[in-house]
Amino acid sequence: MCALNIANEVQTGAANSGEPIVNDFTIMAATKNGSGSQTSNSVIVKSLFRMGIPVNGKNLFPSNIKGLPTWYSIRVSKDGYTARRPHNEIAIVFNQDTAAEDIANLPPDGVCLIPADWKWGQSRSDIIYYELPVKELMAKTEIPADLKDRIGNMVYVGAVAQLFGIPLEIIYEALLDNFNRKEKAARLNYNVVEIAYNWTAENLPKRDVYRFEKMNETQGKIMISGNEAGALGSLFGGMTVAAWYPITPSTSLIDGVLDYKHLRRDAETGKDTVAVVQAEDELAAIGMIVGAGWAGARAMTSTSGPGISLMAEFAGLAYFAEIPCVIWDITRLGPSTGLPTRTSQGDVLFAHFLGHGDTKQICLLPATVEECFEFGWRSFDIAEEYQAPVFVLSDLDLGMNNWMGEPFTYPTESIKRGKTLDKIQLEEFFAKYGEWYRYKDYDGDGIPYRTIPGTDHPRASYFTRGTGHTERATYSEKSSDWVANMHRLRLKMDVAREKLPQPFIDYNADKKVGIVSFGTNEPAIHEARNWLSAKGTQTNYLRIRSLPLASSVHEFINQHEKVYIIENNFDGQMSQIIRMEMNDTRHVESLALGDSLPMTPDWIVSKIWEGN
Amino acid sequence: MTTTPKPVGKVNAAGLERTEYKGVPSTLCPGCGHDSISNQIISMAFDMGLQPHNVVKFSGIGCSSKTPAYFLGTSHGFNSLHGRMPSIATGATLANNSLLAIGVSGDGDTGSIGFGQYKHMIRRNVPMIYIIENNGVYGLTKGQFSATSDEGQKLKYYGENALPSLDLCLEAIIGGCTFVARSFSGDAKQVQALLKAAVAHRGTAVLDIISPCVTFNNDPQSNKSYDYGKKNEVPLHEIDFIQGGYVPAREEITVDYAEGELIEVKMHDGSYVRLKKLGRDHDPRNRARAVGLLDEAQREQTFITGLLYYEEPRPILSETLNAPEIPLTALPEAQLRPTKDALDKLMQSFM
Numbered sequence A: 001m002c003a004l005n006i007a008n009e010v011q012t013g014a015a016n017s018g019e020p021i022v023n024d025f026t027i028m029a030a031t032k033n034g035s036g037s038q039t040s041n042s043v044i045v046k047s048l049f050r051m052g053i054p055v056n057g058k059n060l061f062p063s064n065i066k067g068l069p070t071w072y073s074i075r076v077s078k079d080g081y082t083a084r085r086p087h088n089e090i091a092i093v094f095n096q097d098t099a100a101e102d103i104a105n106l107p108p109d110g111v112c113l114i115p116a117d118w119k120w121g122q123s124r125s126d127i128i129y130y131e132l133p134v135k136e137l138m139a140k141t142e143i144p145a146d147l148k149d150r151i152g153n154m155v156y157v158g159a160v161a162q163l164f165g166i167p168l169e170i171i172y173e174a175l176l177d178n179f180n181r182k183e184k185a186a187r188l189n190y191n192v193v194e195i196a197y198n199w200t201a202e203n204l205p206k207r208d209v210y211r212f213e214k215m216n217e218t219q220g221k222i223m224i225s226g227n228e229a230g231a232l233g234s235l236f237g238g239m240t241v242a243a244w245y246p247i248t249p250s251t252s253l254i255d256g257v258l259d260y261k262h263l264r265r266d267a268e269t270g271k272d273t274v275a276v277v278q279a280e281d282e283l284a285a286i287g288m289i290v291g292a293g294w295a296g297a298r299a300m301t302s303t304s305g306p307g308i309s310l311m312a313e314f315a316g317l318a319y320f321a322e323i324p325c326v327i328w329d330i331t332r333l334g335p336s337t338g339l340p341t342r343t344s345q346g347d348v349l350f351a352h353f354l355g356h357g358d359t360k361q362i363c364l365l366p367a368t369v370e371e372c373f374e375f376g377w378r379s380f381d382i383a384e385e386y387q388a389p390v391f392v393l394s395d396l397d398l399g400m401n402n403w404m405g406e407p408f409t410y411p412t413e414s415i416k417r418g419k420t421l422d423k424i425q426l427e428e429f430f431a432k433y434g435e436w437y438r439y440k441d442y443d444g445d446g447i448p449y450r451t452i453p454g455t456d457h458p459r460a461s462y463f464t465r466g467t468g469h470t471e472r473a474t475y476s477e478k479s480s481d482w483v484a485n486m487h488r489l490r491l492k493m494d495v496a497r498e499k500l501p502q503p504f505i506d507y508n509a510d511k512k513v514g515i516v517s518f519g520t521n522e523p524a525i526h527e528a529r530n531w532l533s534a535k536g537t538q539t540n541y542l543r544i545r546s547l548p549l550a551s552s553v554h555e556f557i558n559q560h561e562k563v564y565i566i567e568n569n570f571d572g573q574m575s576q577i578i579r580m581e582m583n584d585t586r587h588v589e590s591l592a593l594g595d596s597l598p599m600t601p602d603w604i605v606s607k608i609w610e611g612n
Numbered sequence B: 001m002t003t004t005p006k007p008v009g010k011v012n013a014a015g016l017e018r019t020e021y022k023g024v025p026s027t028l029c030p031g032c033g034h035d036s037i038s039n040q041i042i043s044m045a046f047d048m049g050l051q052p053h054n055v056v057k058f059s060g061i062g063c064s065s066k067t068p069a070y071f072l073g074t075s076h077g078f079n080s081l082h083g084r085m086p087s088i089a090t091g092a093t094l095a096n097n098s099l100l101a102i103g104v105s106g107d108g109d110t111g112s113i114g115f116g117q118y119k120h121m122i123r124r125n126v127p128m129i130y131i132i133e134n135n136g137v138y139g140l141t142k143g144q145f146s147a148t149s150d151e152g153q154k155l156k157y158y159g160e161n162a163l164p165s166l167d168l169c170l171e172a173i174i175g176g177c178t179f180v181a182r183s184f185s186g187d188a189k190q191v192q193a194l195l196k197a198a199v200a201h202r203g204t205a206v207l208d209i210i211s212p213c214v215t216f217n218n219d220p221q222s223n224k225s226y227d228y229g230k231k232n233e234v235p236l237h238e239i240d241f242i243q244g245g246y247v248p249a250r251e252e253i254t255v256d257y258a259e260g261e262l263i264e265v266k267m268h269d270g271s272y273v274r275l276k277k278l279g280r281d282h283d284p285r286n287r288a289r290a291v292g293l294l295d296e297a298q299r300e301q302t303f304i305t306g307l308l309y310y311e312e313p314r315p316i317l318s319e320t321l322n323a324p325e326i327p328l329t330a331l332p333e334a335q336l337r338p339t340k341d342a343l344d345k346l347m348q349s350f351m
Helices: A002-017 A037-050 A096-104 A134-140 A145-151 A154-165 A168-178 A183-203 A226-236 A251-259 A282-294 A305-310 A312-321 A348-352 A369-386 A396-400 A423-433 A479-499 A519-534 A551-559 A573-581 A601-611 B033-048 B063-070 B085-095 B107-111 B115-124 B168-174 B188-200 B226-232 B287-300 B340-349
Strands: A024-032 A055-060 A069-077 A090-093 A111-115 A128-132 A222-225 A241-244 A275-278 A299-303 A325-333 A339-343 A362-364 A389-395 A402-405 A463-465 A504-506 A513-518 A539-544 A562-567 A588-592 B055-059 B076-079 B100-106 B128-134 B179-184 B204-210 B233-235 B237-242 B255-257 B262-266 B272-277 B303-310
Touching: A024 A037, A024 A096, A037 A055, A037 A069, A037 A154, A037 A168, A037 A222, A037 A402, A055 A402, A069 A096, A090 A096, A090 A154, A096 A111, A111 A154, A128 A154, A128 A183, A134 A154, A134 A183, A145 A183, A154 A168, A154 A183, A168 A183, A222 A226, A222 A369, A226 A251, A226 A325, A226 A369, A226 A389, A226 A396, A226 B340, A241 A251, A241 A282, A241 B085, A251 A275, A251 A396, A275 B085, A282 A299, A282 A305, A282 A312, A282 A325, A282 B085, A282 B115, A299 A305, A305 A312, A305 A325, A305 A348, A312 A389, A325 A369, A325 A396, A339 A396, A348 A362, A348 A389, A348 A573, A362 A369, A369 A389, A369 A396, A369 A402, A369 A479, A389 A396, A389 A519, A396 A519, A513 A519, A513 A551, A513 A573, A519 A539, A519 A562, A519 A601, A539 A551, A551 A573, A562 A573, A562 A601, A573 A588, A588 A601, B033 B063, B033 B128, B033 B188, B033 B204, B055 B063, B055 B085, B063 B076, B063 B100, B063 B128, B085 B100, B085 B115, B085 B128, B100 B107, B107 B115, B107 B128, B107 B168, B115 B128, B115 B168, B115 B204, B128 B188, B168 B179, B168 B204, B168 B287, B168 B303, B179 B188, B188 B204, B188 B237, B188 B272, B188 B303, B226 B233, B226 B303, B237 B303, B272 B303, B287 B303
Parallel strands: A024 A090, A090 A111, A111 A128, A241 A275, A241 A299, A299 A325, A325 A389, A362 A389, A463 B076, A513 A539, A513 A562, A562 A588, B055 B076, B055 B100, B100 B128, B128 B204, B179 B204, B233 B303
Antiparallel strands: A024 A069, A055 A069, A222 A402, A325 A339, A504 A539, B179 B303, B237 B272, B255 B262, B262 B272
16 A cells, blocks of 8 residues: 555645645636536636646536536646646535535645535534635626626636735736637626635635745647647648537537638638538448548548447448548547546547458557647548548547647648559559559558549549459459458558557666556656656556557567556456457556546556555 | 451540440349449430549449449449448538539438438538439348338238338428439430439439339339339420530529420520420429429329429538538648648647
8 A cells, every 4th residue: 555655645745744835736626517617717727827837627527518516627736747636635615516525525634615605514624614705706796697607606716816826917818818808708707806816815814835836837838628639630631521420528629620720711712621511420420531531532520439339330341442531539438328528548449440340440549639639630641541541549538628738740741642543643553564453452561552533534443342342443252352352451550550650668778567558648657657766666658659559569568577558448448459469468467447537646556556 | 367346336525435334244133123224324424425534423232232333334433331322422522522423322222221311411412413223122131121112012021011101202302402303214215314404403413213123022013013113104294305515604594384385494504404294284393392292192102203393403512611612632732731830820829
């Protein structure tokens, strides 16, 4: 249980000493869904970001439009950590339905901001209460009655700003940003913040140890959600067709495409160079992008688990008929409807093998907003290079929450269309080979040459089918034709595995303990490795960025005495993929969580400590 | 060895012979109605001088969906998934709106598994000719009832059909389709004329062609049989298609009457469809009347064929979505990727 002690030292050690704790704690705002608290929370996060303090906000929201409990955790970390922590030092208890639980979860010396109107009995004597007369303060404002319910949560913004130290002018700027620079809306909200701030200053002497202080750690950084980043990446990737069906948590990716579609508006004609269709279901959405990809568009759909289930048949067709398209899966917790507003990495096995029969799909695994942007544009290049569907497996935590990141790097390579022959190239091809067969491997890499409809050449056409075919694209039921084609497809994927985005590896000489993971466990692993290192356990780290697995994953695993595969699903799906491909995995241990929440460093440290 | 010179056949406006519009030999049952429709497509394409590289063929799964391999062998074709051809065609025509899309489906592919996609394709006005080779039976799976099987129809293994049939033309009209026709594969002349008119139409054109299944549903009692069709077909009008040159500019459609005897519909490309009244009066521009006519036909079990409904085309999907007039696939990289400056400015807004 040493590990848990480490966690406790980090978390509460300083609090007990009475010393101020600066920029290293977590605030949890507990409110009701649909009460306007999202604005309050965003404004606090944005303000802290503007103060130069590393910050991460996570929304834990219900599958509901209005009324059910929602929690928003805001972590500030002077050391730049952005992972979720299992506990919060400060609770904004603004939802009566969960108040008892929210108060009980506070650590000793924790802080509770609570409406005074409730006449809440102070159930714990080891925490600090700040009671806010929300109704009384709202009565002092100039807010129209019909807006009071939605703006009431601004009271805690004012109290937080005063108690822990956020300058009011920064709050106002963040409000302006939040309301797209509309002064009227910003002022309305600011009015409440200011009244609450002043009342707090006059009536609530500071009794806790927590403080925000300006830093210089966010200069030049951006704050953006993974879904917005993916949308921008797609727009910079030359996407011409997007088809989708609404589903949480992927909807905001397409919203991002619509929000920034103006980037792709032709100034002369006023026409959009990207067409976005809301389909009748996910079957149609993927059908549209497969049709568009076949016809030469750069086409994308965005969905989540239930949509991926519906897309299975088309994914198999696109793999087998070799049609480029991009499918974003913003993973939520399944099976079935599952927990639709909670995060998961549970679609890895399903997506990688999506399709009946022998199918192996290319998957990209972003961990950061920068990678969401990069894979946003690069996925189209990869899809066209390998003439295959490309799945980008993000998740709810990355997709829907705002993350700090470096400003995105402009695509370093021009748009790649792969082995697509236009009229002239086809002519040259015929001159060189005396033939062109759609599914023939001319280069020994398993990747054939394709043409697109409309190519003005009498020999450009071929017939696309999901049935067995020869290398000339003619119908065939011969087993020899079938097997030859499957061998070529396998070769194509084996070529891909060494050229897709390669693993990120943080490596030192000590080859005892290796950690293998992917996606949004990154911040928790980063923090956990520092904790472990501080206590004498050095670890090496490999983060998988694509499937099929690169050979460097095999090498990394073979080089270590002990390897942990850390992932946020229940069955250890990546671990299963690794075991399928490797002979000796006796030293490999699966650390699979899948508890519906973003991973914490605390969990990782405790698990690795148990194993050593 | 002497070689006999290849006889030079008749050449069309595109400089091609009729044989150049053929596909691979059909593998359907000898005498299948679908093969005669394929032949009519070949003749239509030859007559109209279509450029094969500008044509794309689509299908779902089933006997009918095999046929795109049997015509226009030098056009790109896509035999896709059961019931999902409309979505494939939606994406492809959105990617490249200059293509002439011909889709072939069946009554199972359209009326059952693909019914949702069929309705939504129509609603979006995807520019394509959507042919239903309707035989009221599942052939490839050996003779089950389909959604268009008539109530009371008898099949060898499955007994009597207890459910009412679905009228795919009625569904098309209700769904907002601007070109809806029914025909009979045994009536080559009418199929031919309707195909040509459909080519000249802009938007979704539905052709529901009763095409007997000689193996599973050709009992003279069945109203999807040859005998039945031959004896009972009631053509509304004699249809002539008069081809004009392709006129890119939009023109008003004018319909002139000669006492209800002759209706001339001017198509967008300058062609005309001339409808000579044969029996009952029918103005294909009248939506309520078209719906009423099909309703009566269903009740009275009469087999009415012809151009059932036509209206001035509404915007096709790429127009609805504000896509450029030139194909999206023809855009240069400069129009596909915003500048570095645009990205840098955007990044500032996230700081």
